[in-house]
Amino acid sequence: xxxxxxxxxxxxxxxxxxxxxxxxxxxxxxxxxxxxxxxxxxxxxxxxxxxxxxxxxxxxxxxxxxxxxxxxxxxxxxxxxxxxxxxxxxxxxxxxxxxxxxxxxxxxxxxxxxxxxxxxxxxxxxxxxxxxxxxxxxxxxxxxxxxxxxxxxxxxxxxxxxxxxxxxxxxxxxxxxxxxxxxxxxxxxxxxxxxxxxxxxxxxxxxxxxxxxxxxxxxxxxxxxxxxxxxxxxxxxxxxxxxxxxxxxx
Amino acid sequence: xxxxxxxxxxxxxxxxxxxxxxxxxxxxxxxxxxxxxxxxxxxxxxxxxxxxxxxxxxxxxxxxxxxxxxxxxxxxxxxxxxxxxxxxxxxxxxxxxxxxxxxxxxxxxxxxxxxxxxxxxxxxxxxxxxxxxxxxxxxxxxxxxxxxxxxxxxxxxxxxxxxxxxxxxxxxxxxxxxxxxxxxxxxxxxxxxxxxxxxxxxxxxxxxxxxxxxxxxxxxxxxxxxxxxxxxxxxxxxxxxxxxxxxxxxxxxxxxxxxxxxxxxxxxxxxxxxxxxxxxxxxxxxxxxxxxxxxxxxxxxxxxxxxxxxxxxxxxxxxxxxxxxxxxxxxxxxxxxxxxxxxxxxxxxxxxx
Numbered sequence: 001x002x003x004x005x006x007x008x009x010x011x012x013x014x015x016x017x018x019x020x021x022x023x024x025x026x027x028x029x030x031x032x033x034x035x036x037x038x039x040x041x042x043x044x045x046x047x048x049x050x051x052x053x054x055x056x057x058x059x060x061x062x063x064x065x066x067x068x069x070x071x072x073x074x075x076x077x078x079x080x081x082x083x084x085x086x087x088x089x090x091x092x093x094x095x096x097x098x099x100x101x102x103x104x105x106x107x108x109x110x111x112x113x114x115x116x117x118x119x120x121x122x123x124x125x126x127x128x129x130x131x132x133x134x135x136x137x138x139x140x141x142x143x144x145x146x147x148x149x150x151x152x153x154x155x156x157x158x159x160x161x162x163x164x165x166x167x168x169x170x171x172x173x174x175x176x177x178x179x180x181x182x183x184x185x186x187x188x189x190x191x192x193x194x195x196x197x198x199x200x201x202x203x204x205x206x207x208x209x210x211x212x213x214x215x216x217x218x219x220x221x222x223x224x225x226x227x228x229x230x231x232x233x234x235x236x237x238x239x240x241x242x243x244x245x246x247x248x249x250x
Numbered sequence: 251x252x253x254x255x256x257x258x259x260x261x262x263x264x265x266x267x268x269x270x271x272x273x274x275x276x277x278x279x280x281x282x283x284x285x286x287x288x289x290x291x292x293x294x295x296x297x298x299x300x301x302x303x304x305x306x307x308x309x310x311x312x313x314x315x316x317x318x319x320x321x322x323x324x325x326x327x328x329x330x331x332x333x334x335x336x337x338x339x340x341x342x343x344x345x346x347x348x349x350x351x352x353x354x355x356x357x358x359x360x361x362x363x364x365x366x367x368x369x370x371x372x373x374x375x376x377x378x379x380x381x382x383x384x385x386x387x388x389x390x391x392x393x394x395x396x397x398x399x400x401x402x403x404x405x406x407x408x409x410x411x412x413x414x415x416x417x418x419x420x421x422x423x424x425x426x427x428x429x430x431x432x433x434x435x436x437x438x439x440x441x442x443x444x445x446x447x448x449x450x451x452x453x454x455x456x457x458x459x460x461x462x463x464x465x466x467x468x469x470x471x472x473x474x475x476x477x478x479x480x481x482x483x484x485x486x487x488x489x490x491x492x493x494x495x496x497x498x499x500x501x502x503x504x505x506x507x508x509x510x511x512x513x514x515x516x517x518x519x520x521x522x523x524x525x526x527x528x529x530x531x532x533x534x535x536x537x538x539x540x541x542x543x544x545x546x547x548x549x550x551x552x553x554x555x556x557x558x559x560x561x562x563x564x565x566x567x568x569x570x571x572x573x574x575x576x577x578x579x580x581x582x583x584x585x586x587x588x589x590x591x592x593x594x595x596x597x598x599x600x601x602x603x
Contacts, residue, residue: 008552008553008554009552009553009554012530012551012552012553013552016530038553039549040548040549040550040551040553040557041553043549043550044550044551047550069549073543073579073580074534074547077534079534079547079549080549080550083550108537111538113537114536114537114538114541114543115534115535115536115537115543115547116534116535116537117533117534117535118518118521118522118525118533118535120537120538121537154538155537156518159518159522199529199530
């Protein structure tokens with residue numbers, strides 16, 4: 001295993017421990033040594049920069065990753081547009097973020113985008129749903145709901161985060177979704193029992209907050225967002241950043 | 251005032267008719283059969299409603315005939331025995347519809363199968379009334395010798411005893427309780443079975459209290475062998491995967507190995523196995539089954555996780571096909587990690603034995 005391959009995992013390990021700047025330094029060192037960073041490396045750097053709240057630089061890294069992907073066989077997939085949209089959203093450029101997220105969703109529906117998450121694009125749809133609810137854009141909301149309905153038919157909604165799609169459609173209650181996936185861990189979390197954040201827990205709780213907002217319970221939504229923001233950041237969870245952005249805007 | 255002979259005779263006939271009518275109706279009501287005959291007003295003989303009856307068609311039948319009176323006795327006897335004896339037991343009575351019961355309304359036909367609850371012997375009538383002929387209504391009881399084939403239309407009646415009623419009631423309660431308990435017990439199973447397209451993923455509590463120490467933290471465990479599809483973790487790190495059995499998926503029984511649906515199912519769950527094994531990485535999965543291209547691509551996450559993943563059947567022809575596909579797609583063969591599955595649902599790292 002060469003040095004470049006070792007640097008990537010080392011940077012990742014540092015980032016998981018919260019040593020973001022050191023992780024960035026490792027990537028810079030690799031680049032200085034002449035190693036070419038892959039699209040995944042750029043995406044990792046962008047995730048680290050999000051943790052440091054350097055949104056403009058993170059956006060640049062995600063765009064670089066997308067450009068590298070366009071040169072490969074995955075041209076037009078827009079694999080990193082979701083992260084790019086998150087960076088744009090956190091900078092307050094909401095409409096640009098919606099464009100990025102909508103590209104993925106429309107591409108999945110038309111077949112242009114052939115790769116998504118295991119349910120078939122639930123993650124991308126949920127981001128768009130969050131934007132539609134927050135911006136109170138009814139057209140966008142209808143578009144997203146239509147995508148969700150098709151996903152439940154043609155996708156694999158039983159796989160995580162597919163149940164959150166059913167939550168958004170109102171076909172499942174939050175308790176059912178969380179019980180299925182966390183085996184009543186959510187209930188214990190509601191009771192205030194402290195235990196480490198999990199990637200899926202932050203993911204699910206964030207969209208539960210969005211559901212509360214969609215139902216008009218803004219106060220409860222804020223409370224859920226606060227819980228997500230208070231979770232220990234697991235490197236790579238964009239929903240954690242979005243929740244922190246919600247609180248900073250309040 | 252003296253009555254002439256004719257008037258007296260009519261008066262007697264009317265009184266007798268009234269008496270016969272009263273007795274006949276009570277007896278017949280106690281038997282409570284819709285097909286049971288009703289009393290003929292003119293002759294006091296049991297007859298079906300709507301049937302026309304004339305004395306000419308019933309030789310030997312006349313109002314006030316002793317035979318007619320005697321024909322009532324078995325009905326009264328039926329009444330007596332049907333509704334209990336001195337001990338208050340409820341007897342069951344059956345209206346027999348066999349051919350040999352024809353010709354006798356309140357005699358053998360009603361008493362032949364009558365047996366009280368408790369094992370008492372059948373009650374037999376004291377006297378055999380004269381066989382009578384009655385013209386039947388449609389689908390009704392018929393005792394004529396000429397139409398014996400209609401005897402089989404007689405409905406069989408069995409009145410439940412009080413004991414049976416109580417047993418049924420208590421048994422129903424017990425049955426309901428047992429069913430409720432079974433439903434409660436099965437509800438969890440059904441709930442789990444309904445989850446995740448037949449796969450139950452159980453996250454142990456300890457997994458939530460400790461930080462992730464291996465890629466297997468989010469993998470499931472087998473809950474019900476042979477029923478639920480699960481993914482079994484292998485307690486070793488990915489670098490020791492190669493050429494070994496790493497897990498098992500049990501598809502539904504109706505999916506036949508070698509068919510497209512079975513292959514799609516194994517592809518989905520193989521992809522899930524990979525994504526669950528590396529939760530820190532972000533994978534892109536082929537959206538629709540049958541789409542061309544690599545099955546999984548790691549788009550974010552640590553670099554020590556392979557970037558490209560393919561899920562194939564553990565057959566030699568699949569290995570040859572994969573080589574052709576990699577060349578066509580322009581990948582390096584070592585860069586593509588293979589998860590192979592066999593007809594038993596075993597997952598292998600690479601094309602294993």
